[in-house]
Amino acid sequence: MYCPKCGTENHDNNYQCTQCSEILHAAAPTPMVATGDGTLGGLIxxxxxxxxxxxxxxxxxxxxxxxxxxxxxxxxxxxxxxxxxxxxxxxxxxxxxxxxxxxxxxxxxxxxxxxxxxxxxxxxxx
Ligand SMILES: [Zn+2]
Structure with missing residues (x-):
C-alpha cells in the first residue's frame, strides 16, 4: 500500500509509514463486513x-x-x-x-x- 501523506510504498501489514510515520491503517480500505448470517447469525x-x-x-x-x-x-x-x-x-x-x-x-x-x-x-x- 502507498502512504497517503508522502506516497512511499509500504508493506500492507505496516501500521505506520516507514518514511513519515503516518498511520496507515486508518486509510486502509475497510474489509467487507459480512452482514447478518455470516456473523451474529452463526452464534445466535x-x-x-x-x-x-x-x-x-x-x-x-x-x-x-x-x-x-x-x-x-x-x-x-x-x-x-x-x-x-x-x-x-x-x-x-x-x-x-x-x-x-x-x-x-x-x-x-x-x-x-x-x-x-x-x-x-x-x-x-x-
Ligand atoms: Zn509516509
Whole structure:
C-alpha cells in the first residue's frame, strides 16, 4: 500500500509509514463486513425460533417447580428446533436446540421424580 501523506510504498501489514510515520491503517480500505448470517447469525440462531426458545427454557428450567413445565417445553421446542436445523441447515440453532433438550431433561423433567421422591420421603417420615 502507498502512504497517503508522502506516497512511499509500504508493506500492507505496516501500521505506520516507514518514511513519515503516518498511520496507515486508518486509510486502509475497510474489509467487507459480512452482514447478518455470516456473523451474529452463526452464534445466535435468530431464524430458528424453537431452538432459541428451547435454549432459554432449558436455562430457566433450573428454577425449582417452575422448571418442570419449562423443562418439558424446552424438550419439545428443542426437538422442533433440531428438526428445523436438520431440514433447513441455513437457519442453524442445532447447538442451542441440543442445550435446550439436555438442560430441559436434566433440570426440568428429572425434577418431577425428585419431587415425588421428596414428597414420599416426607410422607413416610411423618
Ligand atoms: Zn509516509
Amino acid at each position: 440462531p435468530y431464524k430458528n425460533g424453537p431452538a432459541l426458545t428451547a435454549y432459554y427454557l432449558g436455562v430457566f428450567s433450573l428454577i425449582p417447580l417452575l422448571g418442570i413445565p419449562l423443562g418439558i417445553g424446552a424438550l419439545i421446542l428443542g426437538i422442533k428446533g433440531l428438526r428445523m436445523a436438520r431440514d433447513h441447515p441455513e437457519v442453524k440453532g442445532k447447538v442451542h436446540a441440543w442445550i435446550g433438550v439436555v438442560a430441559g431433561v436434566l433440570f426440568g423433567v428429572l425434577q418431577l421424580p425428585a419431587i415425588v421422591a421428596w414428597v414420599a420421603y416426607l410422607g413416610l417420615k411423618g
